[in-house]
Amino acid sequence: MFCFQCQQTAHNTGCEGKAGVCGKKSDTANYQDALTGALIGLARSAKSGHKTYDTDEIVIKGLFTTITNVNFFNDTIKKLTAKIHEERGKINAQKYEDYDMECLWNDNEDIRSLKSLILFGLRGMAAYAYHAMVLGKTDDEVNQFFYEGLYAIGENYDLEKLLSLVLKTGEINFKCMELLDKANTEAYGAPVPTTVPLTIEKGPFIVVSGHDLYDLKLLLEQTKDKGINIYTHSEMLPAHGYPKLKAYSHLKGNFGTAWQSQQSEFHNIPAPILFTTNCLMPVRESYKDRVFTTSVVSYPELVHIGEDKDFTPIITKAIECGGYEKEMNLTGINKGSTVTTGFAHETVLGVADKIIQAVKDGKIRHFFLVGGCDGAAPGRSYYTDFVKQSPKDTIILTLACGKYRFNDLDIGEICGLPRILDMGQCNDAYSAIKVALALSKVFECSVNDLPLTLVLSWYEQKAVCILLTLLYLGIKNIYLGPTLPAFISPKILSILVDQYNITPISTPDKDLAKILG
Ligand code: FSO
Ligand code: SF4
Structure with a gap:
């Protein structure tokens, strides 16, 4: 087996041997590779074939199945792979070969890095497309991109072409998160505090x-x-x-x-x-x-x-x-007995006037989006300490499971708003982006010039597609931790640092001083 798709990968290089750090056994990892290879074969087949809604559904399910901590059961993975093969035959009479994932894992490290960003981004996006699909919402452009991205992984594209597909993954994921936001709010109403x-x-x-x-x-x-x-x-x-x-x-x-x-x-x-x-x-x-x-x-x-x-x-x-x-x-990790949630874009933008006035009056100095996934790495206490040490005139926006590091802390209010605003699940990064774009309009500046800093924690592939969306939107100066992805090669990292100034987290004191200084 070889797998390096998540933050806890062994030695921050890759899980090999009998099992991964997440407990995924080597045979399961190999079946998941076979499934992914079959999906690339299906994408090849779809290029000149006639895919249907069923094909889209299989692709979305297949990609979602291979996300970290989702499926540990060989039988279901094998059955799904057989279905993919069957579908390949249905949509195109010509037989297209599966792709051998070993070719990807053994490729030149920069090509492997970019293709991994695309593949892992597609996996994360598939989860969001799946949640929207069960609520009856699909989008042709989103679905079509799954095939384009999978097809690219099996091709000999150069760095430039792959880099543009990496950003396109972020662009399409933005649409996918928007689709899911619409699906959720239409079905259950806009979240309220x-x-x-x-x-x-x-x-x-x-x-x-x-x-x-x-x-x-x-x-x-x-x-x-x-x-x-x-x-x-x-x-x-x-x-x-x-x-x-x-x-x-x-x-x-x-x-x-x-x-x-x-x-x-x-x-x-x-x-x-x-x-x-x-x-x-x-x-x-x-x-x-x-x-x-x-x-x-x-x-x-x-x-x-x-x-x-x-x-x-x-x-x-x-x-x-x-x-x-x-x-x-059963209290939270900081011993709080309640938490708050429901501060999605409608609620936050509903009090935009109040927020804008507070910024103008100097009552709110800075916004931090401290969000992303949690995990077992000891370095993740950084996020608790960061929030504890954040000055009282700053607001903490948060989302995804990383919030459990601090969401039960009582750190007070500003102008009647709690200082910690939980915007929702990881896909609700869409809400945070909407708020940031709205504020940038009001203040007539780019998002990068707002008093806002993103301090993100990543774990699995949904975080990858969200990061790609932020890069596609041109958002710079993101602090990322607890470690940088093992699948990003030094050369690709230097491109990301040059273009977007992605910064690895250091210590809360140093980072806060740098951001606010
Ligand atoms: Fe967390 Fe797990 Fe939502 Fe992930 S529970 S780690 S990024 O699945 O998707 O935030
Ligand atoms: Fe290792 Fe993560 Fe892959 Fe599990 S999902 S095998 S922990 S890299």
């Missing part, structure tokens, strides 16, 4: 993890009036801000913190957990019988909820487990 308890009430409950709001909505419907409470976990937290999800009185609060703490937080939990997407970690014995998967997530021996979305096995398990006997105060 909401306080979310971290306490768990007594009695049966179900924990829902991942990003898929549609799965959550279906589960809320099926558990209505059954005496079972529902708690979000990790990236599902922002669901509490959506009016049509908030309306369910049994959507009670949030369980636990970020994904990488699940093995200890789920230890002996008296309730089942549903994983709708990543980040699923290797499942421990103490809660193995209570983990359920759905959609593209799967793991050997766990019960998988199929396309009929009949959650009866989880409901039965919740009643069997019974929940806690009394209310449990």
Whole structure:
């Protein structure tokens, strides 16, 4: 096996041998490579063939399946690969070969770097396209680009051509995030500021993890009036801000913190957990019988909820487990007992006048977007310290699971606004971009001249496509950590540093002094 697609890759060079740091075994990694090679074969076939909605769906599912911490089950990966081959035959009578991923892993390091940026960006974007697709929203330009990008990986393109495709991945991902934002807000309403308890009430409950709001909505419907409470976990937290999800009185609060703490937080939990997407970690014995998967997530021996979305096995398990006997105060990592969410673009832009006046009056000196993914690397305490040390006249915008490092801190308010504003899941980077673009219009300057700095943490491939979107939009001076991606070669890094001034994080004091100085 060879895999270097995520931040925790071994020695920051690549996972090899019997298993990856995430627990993905070598045979699973090899099956995932075969699946990706088959998708490139399908893209070749689509070039002169006639792809359909089914083809798009298979491509999106296939790419999503290979994201870090999504699928650990060889059977489902092999079945999906067989479906891709079948589809290839359906859309084009001529037989196109699969691509051998070894060619990519052994290519010249700069070509490999650019092709990896495209491939990993496509994987991240596929997750967003998938969530929009289940809500009935698709976009031809987005779907078409999956084929263009996959096709390019199998071709001998030069650096210049690949670099332009890297930026195009960012451009199309912006459209894809916009599509998902539209899908979510049309289905569930625009998020509103909401306080979310971290306490768990007594009695049966179900924990829902991942990003898929549609799965959550279906589960809320099926558990209505059954005496079972529902708690979000990790990236599902922002669901509490959506009016049509908030309306369910049994959507009670949030369980636990970020994904990488699940093995200890789920230890002996008296309730089942549903994983709708990543980040699923290797499942421990103490809660193995209570983990359920759905959609593209799967793991050997766990019960998988199929396309009929009949959650009866989880409901039965919740009643069997019974929940806690009394209310449990499971506080956040900084010991806070509530968190807030729901500060998406509509809400923030709704108080734009107030924000603009506060900037003009010198009451808000600077905005930081401290967001991205969390992970187990020790260096990630940087983000907690950064927020703790940020001056009182600064606002912290945040999104994705990296927020758990600080979202339960009480760092006060400015002009009636909390200093920490949670804009949502990772895909809600769209909200942050919308706010930044709106502010740049008001202040008649470029986004790069706003009193705004992006301090980002990355872990998996959704962060890659978001980073590419920011680069496509010409956003400079991004601080990135906890380490730089192993798949970016020194030459490609120097291009990114020259053109965009991407800066690795150092220490909170030094970075704050540099930014505010
Ligand atoms: Fe986190 Fe996992 Fe949302 Fe990722 S839960 S790490 S970037 O899946 O997608 O932020
Ligand atoms: Fe390693 Fe990350 Fe790949 Fe898992 S997904 S095998 S941890 S690089």
